[in-house]
Amino acid sequence: MKAVARPFSAQTPAPLPARRSKFLLAAALWIVQAQAAGAADWYTGDKTTEPDYAPTVLLDASGSATTTQSVFGAAAVTGAIDGDFRQNGFRFRVEGVAGTYNYFTTLPAVAPATVGVRKKIYADQEDGGVLGGYGWVMRNWSFALFGGMELSNTTLSYPDPNNPTAGFSIGAKIAGEFYGNPTPNTMLSGYGSFSTNNSEYYSRIKAGYRIWGNVFIGPEFLALGNRFYSEYRAGVHLTGLTIGRLAFGLSGGATSSRVTGSGGYALLDAQLAF
Structure with missing residues (x-):
C-alpha cells in the first residue's frame, strides 16, 4: 500500500529544521522591533525611567515668588496640530499669566507742597495669549517658534504717573x-x-549636568521686564524630576530689579503630557 503524506497539524511536531527556522524568524522579528523602539528612545530621554509614548498635548504650569513680595503664576496648553511632538509640525498654544508685585514711588508734588509724596503701590497684572507656531525635532534637539495675539491688563492700587503699564492693552x-x-x-x-504690550519681555536659559x-x-539665568521695570x-x-507623566523642576537664587529692589527668588515648574 502506498503511504499518504499527512499535513502537519498542531498535534504533529515539526521536523527539527522547520522548528529551527521558526525560532530564527521569531528572533529576527524581535531584534527588528527592539531596534525600532530604540530609535525613538531619544525623545523620552533615559529609556530605563521614561515611558515610551508620543504626546500630542502638553500642559505647563509654573509659579514664582521673590523675597521682594512679587508672586506670579502661569499656565499654558500646547498642542501638536499634525502628528505629535516627536516630529516636525504645526503647534498651537493658549497661555495665561497672573501675579502681583509692589514698589515704592514718588508721586508728583501737589500745590502748595513743594516735595513729592513717597507712596507704596500694589500692582496686579494679568496676561493671556493665543499663539500658533511650528516645531522642529532632531535627534538631540528640538526647537519651536510661536506668534499670535496677547491681552494684557495692569491695575494699580493708586494712580502712578511714573508707571506707564497701567490699564488694558491688546498686542502681538x-x-x-x-x-x-x-x-x-x-x-x-x-x-x-x-510682546508689544508695554514692550514686555521674558527670557530664561538653563544648562545642566x-x-x-x-x-x-x-545654573540658570532669567531676564524680564517692560517699559516700567527690568529684573x-x-x-x-x-x-x-518625574512622577508618571508629570515632569517638574525646582530652582532658586538671587534677583535684582530697579523697581522692587534686590532679594531672592524661588521657582517651581511642571509639565504634564497627554
Missing part, C-alpha cells in the same frame, strides 16, 4: 524655545518672548 507676541542634549550627560534649554536618570542640575535673576535649577 512672539516666542521661541529650544531643548537639547549637547552630550549624553548634559542639557541646554531656553525660552524667550516679546545629569546626576541620575533624566535629572539634571546646573535679572541668577540661580541653580534641578530639572527632570
Whole structure:
C-alpha cells in the first residue's frame, strides 16, 4: 500500500529544521522591533525611567515668588496640530499669566507742597495669549517658534504717573524655545518672548549636568521686564524630576530689579503630557 503524506497539524511536531527556522524568524522579528523602539528612545530621554509614548498635548504650569513680595503664576496648553511632538509640525498654544508685585514711588508734588509724596503701590497684572507656531525635532534637539495675539491688563492700587503699564492693552507676541542634549550627560534649554504690550519681555536659559536618570542640575539665568521695570535673576535649577507623566523642576537664587529692589527668588515648574 502506498503511504499518504499527512499535513502537519498542531498535534504533529515539526521536523527539527522547520522548528529551527521558526525560532530564527521569531528572533529576527524581535531584534527588528527592539531596534525600532530604540530609535525613538531619544525623545523620552533615559529609556530605563521614561515611558515610551508620543504626546500630542502638553500642559505647563509654573509659579514664582521673590523675597521682594512679587508672586506670579502661569499656565499654558500646547498642542501638536499634525502628528505629535516627536516630529516636525504645526503647534498651537493658549497661555495665561497672573501675579502681583509692589514698589515704592514718588508721586508728583501737589500745590502748595513743594516735595513729592513717597507712596507704596500694589500692582496686579494679568496676561493671556493665543499663539500658533511650528516645531522642529532632531535627534538631540528640538526647537519651536510661536506668534499670535496677547491681552494684557495692569491695575494699580493708586494712580502712578511714573508707571506707564497701567490699564488694558491688546498686542502681538512672539516666542521661541529650544531643548537639547549637547552630550549624553548634559542639557541646554531656553525660552524667550516679546510682546508689544508695554514692550514686555521674558527670557530664561538653563544648562545642566545629569546626576541620575533624566535629572539634571546646573545654573540658570532669567531676564524680564517692560517699559516700567527690568529684573535679572541668577540661580541653580534641578530639572527632570518625574512622577508618571508629570515632569517638574525646582530652582532658586538671587534677583535684582530697579523697581522692587534686590532679594531672592524661588521657582517651581511642571509639565504634564497627554
